[in-house]
Amino acid sequence: MSSDNMLAVWKTKQAAGLELKDAPIPKIKDDEVLIKVKATSICGTDRHIYLWDAWAQKRIGKNVPYIFGHEVAGEIAEIGTHAQGKGLEIGDHVSAETHISCGYCFQCKTGNEHICENVKILGVDTNGTFAEYLTLPYRNAWKNDKSLPHWVATAQEPLGNAVHTVFDGEIAGKTVSVFGMGPIGICAVALCKEAGAEKIIAVDPNDFRLKFAKDFGADVLVKARDTNVNVQKEILEETDGMGVDVFLEISGSASAITDGIATLRAGGRASILGVFSNPFLLDMNKVVFGNIRLTGINGRRMFDTWYKAASFLRSGKVKLEKLVTHRLKLSEIERGFEILERGEGMKVVLEP
Template sequence: MNGKMKAVVKHHSGFGAEMQMVDIPQIKEGEVLIKVKATSICGTDVHIYSWDEWSQSRVNPPYVFGHEFSGEVVEVGSNVTSVQCGDFVSAETHLVCGTCPQCLTGQFHICKNTKIIGVDTNGCFAEYLTLPAGNLWKNPKEMPFNVASVQEPMGNAVHTVLSGEVAGKIVAVIGCGPIGIMAVGVAKAAGAAQIIALDLNDYRLGLAKKMGATSVINSKNQNPLETVSRLTHGNGVDVVCEMSGHAVAIDQGFKMVTNGGRVSILSLPVRPVQIDVTNDIVFKGITVKGITGRLIFKTWQQVSSLLASGQVDLTPMITHHFPLEEFKTGFDLMLKGECGKVILHP
């Protein structure tokens, strides 16, 4: 397909982005062309938009960013047999090499040569994008476009929560951005006994409550360690899902976890974080897990099943819809924390 398309371009090494008309990308023999139906704004996109320290060290403008989407396959390469025109798809956003030691042992999510769609390559804040057919996930035709577009970040939440036992456990979710809010719903579906959500934003704590949090703590107004101690009768939580990326909150997470508990960290602190390894990790005998991406494609299967069964309902955390042209409004809401998930429609 030839012609021009609308796209949100990270156009310079600074704050913001702009709408441009760019060439519709051309597919290679193992790729497909996808017409984007819905795309959602991720915290990573906010890092890139605001041009923080992490994005300055990682991305190279100008390019089209964005990596969460759903869409329809409209063109397939000559070697593609796994999907066909008309298929309704989302995508695993990690482009892996397939040849490093990690890939050769099935650990594709930690491929040493990973590239990420919309970070290292052109992304989906556009009318069309091309992807390798092997990265596509076929969606049920009855799934709404907006829900299908947030399966990728839901996969982050699923991977974080389910990286250890959850049933009957007390779970703390620190940081109630969209993925943290989804983690609350996943923990509920997995049978957590209590789910304690912590944030500084009452709006997002309210969304966490709707998704199943049994207690919410605004760490600006309450002492989180004292409150967690009271809620757990002095024992602490069994599982910490760290989604905030803030040094103080991360330290609090290690202090509130009980002996023998688990801390799973998905967040991306922009600077090194100081923690008390001796007292909060070694003497407690806890397990610390770094979480990146999703288990390919195990996590996608879990996400699809949780949604299809109705055990996780994402409706409460999808709060805003805008045309692609109004992307700045969506990013403003994300920066202010006055939203759940923001969906853009090309």
């Protein structure tokens, strides 16, 4: 490898799999910074891209070859001319907000950059973080506390998503159902606990994941799709037949929506973060007559969600490091995907 090159993980074909090969170290534009990657991690989105499922085929399509990955922690190695004097210094530890917004559309101008009309997603629409270096608009660089290890800081994105979902409404003193115990769901459980929820009911089909839910503060574990257990019946029993005050959907499964809405009390709140592979029917009368507040959650609010997440990290209230089950070399990435496919890992971190 020459000094101008770096190792990178490419999506070269419109098919399942990946390719490890050199790439030139990217050159920054005036408003960008160059980040030396110290840790990057595998997210659900990356698994869609790796497996090349229906979502990836539609979302990425012919936009190959490119370098994927979007969860990252690293050090600023270079600062573009327009990015100087904007609060970032060489050597600063940073992570990336993955929504690269335009700054001039209606949403951006009204404080909703996370749903920018022209948004580009890092590692989906642009070259990403599965590499030794990446370029990023300076505004998307989030400065980390230097005391936070890179291998933990890279897992902030799921925490941010969880913060956005949990604090979409009141949580203190509430009964809550959380569907989907991946890293985001686990963070959501931990946040509900710290924010004073009365009872947290965690739902997932996987025992390995439910064990994490318990360790992070879930009061009740419900194993979904177990023929001996009726999810709705269990949740209703746990809430004296009334249903929960708050339903957090983080699984992307249609049956979770059905079960979650059916066990949400009238006047309750449903915050939906899960990504669904197909459209499905929902009994809207339950929502209408139940006076239910149903909200879709996309990404993180820029950047108030990040400030909240950072505060939970600083105080040690959310133990993100416990989510990291594997630390591998970047070159071992394929093994990382295999671990996740077998359901044996929670957060897999890759270090170049």
